Amino acid sequence: MSKLKIVQVGLGSHGTGVGVNAIVSSPDFEYAGLVDPYQPGLEEAARQLNVDSSKLYNDHKKAFAEAGADAVYISAISPVHFEICKDALESGFHVLIEKPFVLDVIEGKELVELAEKKNLKLMVDQNYRYNLHVHDLIKLVQEKKLGELEFANVQFYYFHDGKPYQKEMENYMLMEMAIHHTDLIRYVLGSNVKTVNGKTWNEKNSGYKGDPCVHAAFEMEIGIPVFYTGTLLSKGLSTPWEGKWRIQCKNGSIHLDDLGQDYGVYVVDEHENVTRVPLEWTDYADVKRVFAEFASSIIEDREPAISGRDNLQTLATQLAINKSSKENRQVAISEIL
Numbered sequence: 001m002s003k004l005k006i007v008q009v010g011l012g013s014h015g016t017g018v019g020v021n022a023i024v025s026s027p028d029f030e031y032a033g034l035v036d037p038y039q040p041g042l043e044e045a046a047r048q049l050n051v052d053s054s055k056l057y058n059d060h061k062k063a064f065a066e067a068g069a070d071a072v073y074i075s076a077i078s079p080v081h082f083e084i085c086k087d088a089l090e091s092g093f094h095v096l097i098e099k100p101f102v103l104d105v106i107e108g109k110e111l112v113e114l115a116e117k118k119n120l121k122l123m124v125d126q127n128y129r130y131n132l133h134v135h136d137l138i139k140l141v142q143e144k145k146l147g148e149l150e151f152a153n154v155q156f157y158y159f160h161d162g163k164p165y166q167k168e169m170e171n172y173m174l175m176e177m178a179i180h181h182t183d184l185i186r187y188v189l190g191s192n193v194k195t196v197n198g199k200t201w202n203e204k205n206s207g208y209k210g211d212p213c214v215h216a217a218f219e220m221e222i223g224i225p226v227f228y229t230g231t232l233l234s235k236g237l238s239t240p241w242e243g244k245w246r247i248q249c250k251n252g253s254i255h256l257d258d259l260g261q262d263y264g265v266y267v268v269d270e271h272e273n274v275t276r277v278p279l280e281w282t283d284y285a286d287v288k289r290v291f292a293e294f295a296s297s298i299i300e301d302r303e304p305a306i307s308g309r310d311n312l313q314t315l316a317t318q319l320a321i322n323k324s325s326k327e328n329r330q331v332a333i334s335e336i337l
């Protein structure tokens with residue numbers, strides 16, 4: 001079967017990296033075009049991705065009209081996601097879009113409905129779901145060998161020198177980083193968030209318009225609490241991108257942490273016996289798995305695993321944290337959706 005033709009919109013650092021790691025070698029996709037208004041960056045990406053200069057565009061609408069694509073991958077800066085995604089769907093293309101899907105639930109709903117009306121696939125690249133450790137965490141949660149879930153604690157600490165567009169964003173931490181963790185919390189625990197009590201904050205002269213720090217207490221639909229702390233201004237010890245996790249069960253705890261044998265997944269029983277869980281998946285191929293799933297959903301004509309519709313829950317949770325912080329009250333996700 002011939003490969004699906006894809007146009008990639010946005011060839012900055014992440015987009016180019018994904019191209020190199022997942023698209024060039026993809027058994028499912030080949031490039032029909034690359035789009036970026038910044039010409040030097042576009043040409044450098046084309047060199048790295050071995051894409052002919054006849055397939056380069058500075059304007060996504062021109063690419064959508066001329067390139068002969070089946071699908072579009074949007075890896076442009078977050079504030080332009082909505083406009084480009086809407087144009088791609090209206091032009092009849094399946095869409096894989098970077099997190100944050102969009103910055104507003106109303107926009108997200110419009111795109112989900114548009115995709116459904118046109119029978120097009122709309123998938124969000126919440127690639128952490130395909131992380132090696134996450135796969136094992138889910139298995140442990142589902143096996144319930146340590147008894148019922150009681151609560152969970154997730155912490156993320158990192159010092160990040162944000163991109164210019166990130167420095168201007170209203171919900172910088174919530175939309176650019178914590179959205180990965182909220183999505184993982186939903187995925188690993190197999191439950192949407194019901195309510196949040198959240199607080200976001202900034203530091204003087206941080207250079208960010210939006211808050212880089214967040215704390216949130218979630219009440220999950222399955223009835224357990226989850227406590228999340230995250231900052232992109234951390235000095236001192238940082239955590240890996242997925243953060244440090246403790247999932248408390250009735251008879252022991254499940255961890256994603258370094259409990260003495262490097263960062264990984266551990267279980268600790270009620271006698272405090274610590275066991276490192278060997279990884280079931282060994283190839284670090286999260287974004288490759290995202291593209292494989294996107295292709296399968298197109299070929300099999302089914303909903304993709306991380307659909308736009310599913311992602312509305314993650315997006316709404318982030319906006320609920322923001323609202324909770326501003327209004328100093330508990331916010332139900334249903335108020336946002």
Ligand SMILES: NC(=O)c1ccc[n+]([C@@H]2O[C@H](COP(=O)([O-])OP(=O)(O)OC[C@H]3O[C@@H](n4cnc5c(N)ncnc54)[C@H](O)[C@@H]3O)[C@@H](O)[C@H]2O)c1
Nearest residue numbers: 010011012013014015036038075076077078080098099163
């Ligand atoms: N899934 C992940 O793990 C992950 C990691 C990093 C970034 N991201 C996401 O990827 C996206 C890009 O991030 P980045 O780090 O590459 O940013 P970046 O600033 O390095 O690159 C963004 C690119 O978008 C281009 N651009 C701006 N307006 C455009 C338009 N109208 N049409 C086409 N291109 C346009 C810019 O010229 C730039 O080349 C963001 O949404 C970010 O949140 C996801």
